[in-house]
Amino acid sequence: MPRPDPCRAVIFDLDGVLTDTAHLHFLAWRALAESLGLPFDEAFNERLKGVDRMGSLALILAQDPSRSWREAEKLTLAARKNAHYQRLLGGLGPGDLLPGAADALAACRAAGLRIALASVSHNAPTVLQRLGITDRFDHVVDARTLHRSKPDPEIFLRAAAALGVPPAECIGVEDAQAGIDAIKAAGMYAIGVGAEGALRGADAWMADLRGFESGLGAHTLPAPTALSAALVARTVASA
Ligand code: BG6
Ligand code: MG
Numbered sequence: 001m002p003r004p005d006p007c008r009a010v011i012f013d014l015d016g017v018l019t020d021t022a023h024l025h026f027l028a029w030r031a032l033a034e035s036l037g038l039p040f041d042e043a044f045n046e047r048l049k050g051v052d053r054m055g056s057l058a059l060i061l062a063q064d065p066s067r068s069w070r071e072a073e074k075l076t077l078a079a080r081k082n083a084h085y086q087r088l089l090g091g092l093g094p095g096d097l098l099p100g101a102a103d104a105l106a107a108c109r110a111a112g113l114r115i116a117l118a119s120v121s122h123n124a125p126t127v128l129q130r131l132g133i134t135d136r137f138d139h140v141v142d143a144r145t146l147h148r149s150k151p152d153p154e155i156f157l158r159a160a161a162a163l164g165v166p167p168a169e170c171i172g173v174e175d176a177q178a179g180i181d182a183i184k185a186a187g188m189y190a191i192g193v194g195a196e197g198a199l200r201g202a203d204a205w206m207a208d209l210r211g212f213e214s215g216l217g218a219h220t221l222p223a224p225t226a227l228s229a230a231l232v233a234r235t236v237a238s239a
Contacts, residue, residue, distance in 0.1 A: 032081045054078055093130060
């Protein structure tokens, strides 16, 4: 898929794209899995990236089909992982933006693009605050209101609708396979952050966000029109 022309919006994932909280999620899930005697390594963790908390827990517990868990027990386990994750977040600050992230956000703003955050993490507002970048976004999708986690396109379509930009004029940026699948299902151009080829279906890859701005300049247009907003509303209604 060619890069959108015009491009009016960039929709960023958070964990693993703007900051390395993906590693903190990994540490907290691994501790929980090991406490239950379940295997957990980096390769398995790849399947959890971009997947919401209860969905991730279900994948971990499914490794031992001989054990069954009541809903209340699952909620307790998820709360335990989240408490651990939040303790790890305690050390996060503006210095923890990944290389190129601050420049990428500034370049989008300078190019007149609309900017949204599409993270399924309920902790995203706290992470943005700790990084000091809450005000860089025109819209942050409220993960608590989502019906379906990535790879469903809902979160990216919701972001585009809130920005008033048709999906075809948006770029999505993701580090997770579930996220790339969600962007593509939303009909957007997908940039994968990670090793080239590691994320199936991405339209382009970057090792990190350094140099992100170099691809933006030629494709930007002024703010979206009312017509664009109506188009997005129809797209979301039919999704
Ligand atoms: C995603 C992460 O951004 O958020 C997943 O990639 C994580 O690893 C998910 O499970 C949910 O996060 P939280 O903070 O709501 O538990
Ligand atoms: Mg991510």
